[in-house]
Amino acid sequence: MTGRTQPLEVMIVGAGITGLALGLVLHQKGVRVKVIDRQPLPEFVAPAGFEQRIYAMSLASEGFLRRAGGWQDMDRTRIQPILGMKVQGDRDGRFSLTPHDGQTSPMGWIVEAGAMSSALHRYQKKVAPELLETGVTVSAVHEKERSLEVHLSQGQCWQTRLLVAADGLHSDLRERFGIPAYFSPYGHRAVVANYRISGEHGGVARQWFVPGEVIALLPLPGQRVSLVWSAQSDHAQALLAMSPAQRTQALQQQVGYELGLLEEISVPADFELRRMNVARWIAPRFALVGDAAHGVHPMAGQGLNLGLQDAACLADTLMARGPGPDCGDRSLLRRYERARREPVAVMQGLTGGLAHLFSASRSQWGWVRNWGMNRLEGCSWLKDELVRYANR
Numbered sequence: 001m002t003g004r005t006q007p008l009e010v011m012i013v014g015a016g017i018t019g020l021a022l023g024l025v026l027h028q029k030g031v032r033v034k035v036i037d038r039q040p041l042p043e044f045v046a047p048a049g050f051e052q053r054i055y056a057m058s059l060a061s062e063g064f065l066r067r068a069g070g071w072q073d074m075d076r077t078r079i080q081p082i083l084g085m086k087v088q089g090d091r092d093g094r095f096s097l098t099p100h101d102g103q104t105s106p107m108g109w110i111v112e113a114g115a116m117s118s119a120l121h122r123y124q125k126k127v128a129p130e131l132l133e134t135g136v137t138v139s140a141v142h143e144k145e146r147s148l149e150v151h152l153s154q155g156q157c158w159q160t161r162l163l164v165a166a167d168g169l170h171s172d173l174r175e176r177f178g179i180p181a182y183f184s185p186y187g188h189r190a191v192v193a194n195y196r197i198s199g200e201h202g203g204v205a206r207q208w209f210v211p212g213e214v215i216a217l218l219p220l221p222g223q224r225v226s227l228v229w230s231a232q233s234d235h236a237q238a239l240l241a242m243s244p245a246q247r248t249q250a251l252q253q254q255v256g257y258e259l260g261l262l263e264e265i266s267v268p269a270d271f272e273l274r275r276m277n278v279a280r281w282i283a284p285r286f287a288l289v290g291d292a293a294h295g296v297h298p299m300a301g302q303g304l305n306l307g308l309q310d311a312a313c314l315a316d317t318l319m320a321r322g323p324g325p326d327c328g329d330r331s332l333l334r335r336y337e338r339a340r341r342e343p344v345a346v347m348q349g350l351t352g353g354l355a356h357l358f359s360a361s362r363s364q365w366g367w368v369r370n371w372g373m374n375r376l377e378g379c380s381w382l383k384d385e386l387v388r389y390a391n392r
């Protein structure tokens with residue numbers, strides 16, 4: 001048994017980008033913290049093209065990852081700045097966003113999921129080799145007077161003031177603490193693949209609302225884009241069953257030739273899309289962060305961004321606690337929950353509402369959604385607010 005004599009202040013379960021970044025930030029602030037994951041973290045091997053799983057990261061997320069330490073080690077040639085955003089409705093609706101200061105500074109970045117996770121892990125091994133333990137999970141948790149006693153699958157036992165679940169959408173730990181999670185399927189699956197383009201993307205992230213579905217082509221370094229096609233489940237299956245040439249043709253029919261000719265350069269993958277809400281974000285000496293706390297539609301590319309904002313908020317709340325309370329203090333956790341509930345609900349409402357509005361069964365609302373987009377397009381202050389909101 002280890003760790004009995006020296007209680008941890010924070011134990012984080014799940015070393016995805018959210019959990020590991022939170023662990024690194026707390027460690028750098030001198031907090032006694034441990035991160036565990038049931039899987040070893042794989043070393044990123046850069047594929048010849050570009051990894052299929054990518055994230056659109058906000059500037060706020062970049063800021064937090066810089067605090068954590070991994071961002072600076074990323075290969076800059078594999079990061080694409082997002083210089084603008086264009087959204088097209090299924091009729092004449094149009095809407096575009098550029099950085100609010102009118103400059104050509106990026107609105108965010110496109111990064112490869114594996115490269116980001118690997119950069120954090122490399123940095124962690126350099127600055128805090130003891131911080132992370134992989135290949136273990138939680139087997140039991142017992143409440144003690146001023147701590148939790150956490151038993152791990154390899155036999156170790158730790159006392160911790162606060163236990164944080166960063167173990168993803170299907171969090172075991174959330175269930176262990178009896179926090180109900182409500183899943184509602186969007187009826188969509190996301191089909192993702194990379195494409196070479198014969199034209200130029202100009203760093204612009206493009207999105208098309210086609211009847212019942214949403215197609216995003218996100219810019220990658222060079223003449224490449226990443227497809228996220230949120231398709232109705234049966235259509236997603238049909239898309240996956242097509243040959244690359246048929247799929248490309250189906251895509252090109254929807255998005256036209258603004259980017260020139262498309263050529264598929266990766267094997268497509270698909271993900272089920274579900275909204276997930278939790279009844280509570282906290283329990284005594286316990287908090288949820290990242291996908292363990294929320295599931296959102298990927299149309300706005302906000303899932304991980306929200307998770308990193310959770311992590312930043314929890315870290316700042318714990319750091320600002322002053323000399324009295326310990327990290328598991330209920331009033332601190334309540335402050336964290338209050339701060340995060342609303343922005344997450346807003347993002348879930350926005351993306352879920354748009355997905356619903358553009359679903360086939362609501363096609364009679366076609367003129368409303370396209371009119372709404374055009375109104376938004378003409379409203380520069382609201383667009384500036386949206387850019388600022390996305391980067392909070």
Ligand SMILES: Cc1cc2nc3c(=O)[nH]c(=O)nc-3n(C[C@H](O)[C@H](O)[C@H](O)COP(=O)(O)OP(=O)(O)OC[C@H]3O[C@@H](n4cnc5c(N)ncnc54)[C@H](O)[C@@H]3O)c2cc1C
Nearest residue numbers: 014016018038055056137167168190290291301303304305
């Ligand atoms: C198609 C698609 C596109 C997306 N695009 C974007 C985007 O552009 N931008 C964006 O911000 N978000 C995007 N997202 C959302 C994003 O993928 C997730 O929000 C993000 O990966 C969640 O990170 P996390 O660290 O919270 O959880 P995860 O990445 O799921 O990490 C959880 C970790 O916990 C570990 N774990 C699980 N159970 C246990 C256990 N019992 N014990 C120990 N360890 C455990 C796992 O091994 C894993 O390492 C997208 C999602 C989809 C489906």
